[in-house]
Amino acid sequence: SLASTSVGAYAGSEIMGGLLHVRVPLWARRLVTLIPALIVLWVYPNPSWALVISQVALSFGIPFAIIPLTWYTASKDVMGDYRDGTAMKIAMAAVSALIVALNFALIYLTFTGVDMPA
Known part of the structure; x- marks a missing residue:
């Protein structure tokens, strides 16, 4: 879940910076992408189920x-x-x-x- 969050954060920053020409501070990007992953891990402490839920959320x-x-x-x-x-x-x-x-x-x-x- 945290690995997919970091990949999503990097992809999002590239798209926003290169394609949309929008600059968002690094701390804000990390906060927006890390909080949902931490919520999933908190609500679903079983790592396998957390992975399933994170992939469904990504879908x-x-x-x-x-x-x-x-x-x-x-x-x-x-x-x-x-x-x-x-x-x-x-x-x-x-x-x-x-x-x-x-x-x-x-x-x-x-x-x-x-x-x-x-």
Whole structure:
């Protein structure tokens, strides 16, 4: 959980600094990324369950990455002549919908305690 927090903090600082041109003090970045990890470890002291919960929490961000990626690669304004063709747009929409649906299923099954068959 702490390892994924440090990777997330580094990735977030690179994106905010390089892509968004936003400067956030180091202490604020560390605080925002470390507090949720510590809360998970406090609420779920079992390390295995804490790892599961942290990965489920990280999966919340998947739709916020895949949907804009699908949108931008299909945009003529963004990609110009290199935008996705119709077949790729359909495939990306289907894959995006599947990933988002599986993500919601993961969240539901994790928090309702439903076990998946082996």
